[in-house]
Amino acid sequence: MTNLADxxxxxxxxxxVAMDQRESLRTMFAERTGEPAADADLVRFKLAVADxxxxxxxGFLIDRTYGFEQVAARGLPCGLILxxxxxxxxxxxxxxxxxEIDKGIDPGWARTxxxxxxxLLLLWRREDRDARLAMAAxxxxxxxxxxxxxxxxxxxxxxxxxxxxxLLLEAATELGALRPTLYKAQVPRHGKGxxxxxxxxxxxxxxxxxxxWVVLSQGVSIADFPGAVRTACAAGASGFLAGRxxxxxxxxxxxxxxxxxxxxxxxxxxxVVDTTARPWQEAA
Numbered sequence: 001m002t003n004l005a006d007x008x009x010x011x012x013x014x015x016x017v018a019m020d021q022r023e024s025l026r027t028m029f030a031e032r033t034g035e036p037a038a039d040a041d042l043v044r045f046k047l048a049v050a051d052x053x054x055x056x057x058x059g060f061l062i063d064r065t066y067g068f069e070q071v072a073a074r075g076l077p078c079g080l081i082l083x084x085x086x087x088x089x090x091x092x093x094x095x096x097x098x099x100e101i102d103k104g105i106d107p108g109w110a111r112t113x114x115x116x117x118x119x120l121l122l123l124w125r126r127e128d129r130d131a132r133l134a135m136a137a138x139x140x141x142x143x144x145x146x147x148x149x150x151x152x153x154x155x156x157x158x159x160x161x162x163x164x165x166x167l168l169l170e171a172a173t174e175l176g177a178l179r180p181t182l183y184k185a186q187v188p189r190h191g192k193g194x195x196x197x198x199x200x201x202x203x204x205x206x207x208x209x210x211x212x213w214v215v216l217s218q219g220v221s222i223a224d225f226p227g228a229v230r231t232a233c234a235a236g237a238s239g240f241l242a243g244r245x246x247x248x249x250x251x252x253x254x255x256x257x258x259x260x261x262x263x264x265x266x267x268x269x270x271x272v273v274d275t276t277a278r279p280w281q282e283a284a
Contacts, residue, residue: 004149004182004212004280006116007059007079012279014182014214014239015270016059017246019049020083020119022066023093032251042066045254047074049247052258054078056266061119061241064105072114081151081241082110084118084139099123101139107146117149117181118142124154124171126162133174140180151241152180153216165189165201169208176209182280183213184241190219191228198228199235206236212283213237217245222265229269233277240269 008014021028025045029037046067054060054076061081062068068082084107086100099121110118120139122132136152143150154171158164165188176183188201205213215232217225217240225245233239246266250257 003284007081007149007182008280009058009239009270009274011274011277012238012281013233013270013273013277014058014212014241014280015266015273016061016079016081016214016239016241017049017053017057017266018061018216018241018243019046019067019247020061020063021243022063022087023089024096027093028248029252037252039066041252043070045251047071048254048258049262050074050076052255053247053262053266056263056270058239058270059117059241061243064102068115069113075114079116080114081117081119081149082115083121084110084142085121087121096121096123101135101142107142107148111146111148115148117151119151119153119184121153121155122175123157124167124175125157125159126167126170129174133178136175136180137178140178143181149182150180151182151184152178153184155218156186169201169204172205172213173208176211176213179211181211181284182238183209183211184216185213186218187215187220187228187232191224191231195227195231199231202232202235202237206278206283209283212278212280214239214241216240217242220245222249226269226272230272230276233273236278236283238280238283239273239277242269 050071059079063083086102087096140150154175156167
């Protein structure tokens with residue numbers, strides 16, 4: 001498979017749930033409960049999200065450490081995406097410092113196990129630009145060789161004094177030129193401020209990319225995310241691949257809130273995609 005048919009809605013839009021958080025999810029548990037979360041807690045939560053939200057999503061992203069094979073065995077009625085990145089944190093925790101391709105994942109095995117796509121998170125900084133481009137190109141080639149969709153997620157990490165939106169656009173231009181099947185980007189200005197200005201920046205992302213793109217929810221609140229999705233889709237995005245803005249307020253005991261709050265939220269976001277997004281077929 002080298003197109004997005006398995007990950008899209010009938011409209012051609014993409015309404016996908018991200019559940020590949022690892023140490024950041026453990027931190028979220030600790031913040032909500034005051035206690036460290038065990039690996040089993042993370043897996044239990046991820047499987048609950050898959051069971052409750054998977055039937056309402058067009059795609060579902062998860063990592064191999066905490067639940068990929070269990071989710072694959074469930075046979076979700078949506079496309080399955082495997083995170084193919086290793087996330088390196090600084091000593092003592094904190095935000096991801098760098099990422100690498102997870103060479104422990106064989107793309108052929110991923111496809112046989114049930115994945116339609118692989119995803120690579122890449123932190124975009126101006127230093128070591130060539131090394132990041134080489135890693136991204138290797139990832140796209142690995143996916144293509146196995147007949148898998150490649151989802152490249154460029155996350156802008158500006159240095160002091162650098163402009164976030166300009167770095168976001170630079171990442172889209174440089175990484176999009178490698179022609180992943182799908183590009184995943186932050187919302188310009190984190191969705192804050194004048195929607196017209198945010199929309200104009202999204203139009204620049206669309207113009208920079210020769211492939212379909214979707215937004216993630218990092219840095220955007222639950223309340224602001226529907227408007228951010230609408231603005232991005234009206235400016236040429238094909239949907240979203242988001243986690244925290246869909247399910248983060250269901251921790252630590254998720255099932256009752258997933259079945260009500262999160263399902264309703266995901267359905268509403270999917271409606272925005274169906275009515276506003278540029279179908280991936282037009283963007284490809």
